[in-house]
Amino acid sequence: MSLLSSGTLYRGKVGMWSWVLHRITGVAMFFFLLVHVLDTALVRVSPAAYDVVIASYKTPIIGLAELGLVAAVLYHGLNGLRITLIDFWSKGAKYQNQMFWVVMAVTVALFVGFAPGHIINVFS
Amino acid sequence: MSLNEHGTKTHHHQHDVVIVGAGGAGMRAAIEAGPHLKTAVISKLFPTRSHTGAAQGGMAAALANVEEDSWEWHTFDTVKGGDYLVDQDAAEILAKESVEAVIDLENMGLPFNRTPDGKIDQRRFGGHTRDHGKAPVRRSCYAADRTGHMILQTLYQTCVKLGIEFFNEFYVLDLVMADYNGEKRPSAVVAFELATGDLHVFQGKSIVFATGGFGKIYKTTSNAHTLTGDGVGIIWRKGLPLEDMEFYQFHPTGLAGLGILLSEAARGEGGILRNALGERFMERYAPTIKDLAPRDMVARAMANEVREGRGAGPNKDYVLLDLTHLPPEVIDAKLPDITEFARTYLGVEPYTEPVPVFPTAHYAMGGIPTNVKTEVLSDNDTVVRGLFAAGECACVSVHGANRLGTNSLLDINVFGKRAGRYAVEYAREADFVPVPENAISEVEKLLAIARNATGTEKVAVLRKELQDTMDKNAQVYRTEESLNEALEKIAELRVRYQNIQVQDRGKRFNTDLLEAIELGFLFDLSEVLVMTARERRESRGGHFREDYETRNDEEFMVHSMAYKLDKTPEKPGEDIRVDWKPVTVTNYPAMERKY
């Protein structure tokens, strides 16, 4: 007899996981946005203050995190369009699955287009 | 509320009308009674889980929406379909009130399929004909192949609208009768609450039984696991008679090996039965209406094909229902659910492959005897005042020896409504019959037996052996010998039942305990069925005796009435007396039944 305390993870399909990802990316972007508005506001303090903070955006670690952020924006934005289509287009619900893979494909394509240049910039 | 020495809590309720069962019949009665008097509906299942929801094909009514029809023709078909054992006054009521019953349902919101001009659509169904058997008629009102589902949902929805009081997952285990002014009258029912194990006494002026069928006495059945005939069994244990119990309907098209029903609508829409040779064998048995002959005939024809070696499959033990010539759109529009059953459970694609089918135990024509006012009878004509029954558990008798398809959904609506109406009429005038002190003692006994059951026999094993013997000995074909064998077996099982085991010791949701109690009812009803079948030495409708192959109107144009005798039998069945009751004939003298 084996013991396991809690229930198993619900095995939802793309609908569920796309939502989990949408939520995570949304929350991540929100917190980034808070910081981003504040740091940008430093331009009102002094050019020097702004440049100090913005310099940290150029470090390799944050630079890589920016990649994640861009991926999040791509996914969240495109999936947001998918959700809107599900809501407003009469065939949206029928094609939600296919639309998810389109979202993924476009996200990856745009990301692949963006990432190398950014990495070069960050590390050069 | 009170507590007794066993620690069982007992709650007391009082309602003018107490309805046992929340299937089609029970809820239809509640809709009639609820707005007028304080009404309770007690059901062992949440209402929409009742087996009415499994009904597929449709509900008969001579609306004449698509072609000429009349209630007289419907009455005739019902009488003839029932092999003339139908009480014709009841059949007339059934047919006459059918139109109103359908319109009632539509007005409550039932989404029937529609004709192009927006009326309720109708389709053909076995045994329903125009002008006394001339040709099939479109009489069945339907909602795809979910007619029963839609009836059950619509009735429940209406009950919600009316604010009917339900007691769900309450198992009624006893009817309390009391002497009142020198008369035996119902006083209350006792129910076991599944969630807590508490007992509830529901006192009522009128008590209506609508507990459905008891297909679980057979192994291969279209009936739900919960259809164990508790209501009929309770009435039997009260010493009240049961009528026409030998007539049990076997539906021709159950999914082979599983018993899951494929509606007759499949044949109504043009499906064809074929044997292993691909032959449309019904042409031989019923040349005029072929595959749409009444169920008993089709079921026997199928069993016969298999017996004579023309069955299909590796064991040659089933025949085939061929829908492949129907356009897939028709199948999708008219028979979506049942084709899905074939796909899900047998992995057969009905668009392209014929579906393996074999007769399955389906419907109890017999049950609690009532008059046309749904009042329960204590003998051929004495009414038990305040006690009513409707639906499959009752026998009015509109189905006689064989029920026509779509007549049961009609029955539960027509007579369910009547039960509600007459229950109210009675309760308006009557007083409550005081509940005796020891009201719960019978149920306590039942529970005690099962609670203390620490024996070695498993309930499931006994049940299976019972079902096997019923399938083998009391199914489509019967003989004196096979029936005696069944009786012996039941007696043996009853002895072993004394030594059963109930593993669950708890109070909450103890379904283990209830299965043991339900098995008791199955024994009782099987035994009555077998006894009456043995005594009816003729063949008629759903009852076919190989040792008496013809109908014998001289001797047996009568209903059977079985009574429980208060004695310990030395030989099996000795504690059952089978008596007879005349059939009411109005317009249609018995004729040979040919299709």
Added chain:
Amino acid sequence: MSIVIETPNSPRTRSQANLEKYGWVFMRISGPFLIVLIFVHLISNLVVPDGGIKAIDFAFVAGKWAAPFWQWWDLAMLWLALIHGTNGMRTVVNDYTEKEGVRKTLVFSLWGVCSALILLGTLVIFTFDPCPAGAAAELLPSFCPAVQ
């Protein structure tokens, strides 16, 4: 080991007037706008300039905000993204908080932060001086008098 059976916390309480519908519609209208606003923002800041992120400094920002076009662009982005994000966060908070008090506090703070940042951002965009007096000339955009 304790029970971990998931149960609802309390029966549903009905509330009549609510703005959920408008929130829902707003999310769907702001979304497409945000896509355009943010994608263009990312392209113009990270892809177009030589050196991408490395090119961003005070001078870069000042250069952009010298044009009213970019001022309005960023203003729209600021408002929409914050309201969209905050409303989204409100949904998340509603889903995962159990105690009404906690929920109220969090939602209140979300909108507080949101309005503060909108106010701040708006002020910054419009009161921004690309050539503040006294700043080191090498940090300023090329069009500033101090640089020339």
Added chain:
Amino acid sequence: MVDDVKVIAEVPSFTVTLMVRRYDPEVSEEVKWVDYEVTVYGTDRVLDALHKIKWEIDGSLTFRRSCAHGVCGSDAMRINGRNRLACKTLIKDLDITQPIYVEPIKGLAVEKDLVVNMEPFYKAYRDINPFLIANDKPEKERLQSPEDRARFDDTTKCILCAACTTSCPVFWTDGQYFGPAAIVNAHRFIFDSRDEGAEVRLDILNDKEGVWRCRTTFNCTEACPRGIQVTKAIAEVKQAILKGRP
């Protein structure tokens, strides 16, 4: 013809392990996973396996069931992480090399083993006025064209099994959301041309626990044993609220 006859070959038996999440507060407050080995056949469903356990191994295993062919809605449970009806899930369609996990549906209080308290679910259903609201008193049937009838056909199929509602991540969070089943049943009446109560129901579902909580995760649609396009129905109700009419 004989050649067309599909031979349903004798199905061999095989052994599977079921892991059942059990809980009986009368015995212990503890929830535990118990494994059972049962022999089943190719046509057996998970319900048959549960019956085997109950009837042959442990009679105290408790679950609801009635019709055994997917029409009564009694036996929704989580099987291998997904909501399904035990009576409609053929064992051979699952991965039988692994144990089959069976647990109660999520988001409703567990009473015993696989039995949950359905009352909050029924309450949400009752709250949307699940009955025809029409004031005219017709002599015969109300007329309805086949097209109007088809408009709500899909949502009439609901058997109130709760598979959808208890698969919904939003419902799990606090159990306050009306849930897909209630919306499906509202849809059935909102889009019925005979009904006059659409406005009332649309108003009810415009609640903060109403349709706007749906995050289109589609778990409901995937869980529905009746194949109802639940998410689509919800979308239609949302549109109807926006338009102010069906």
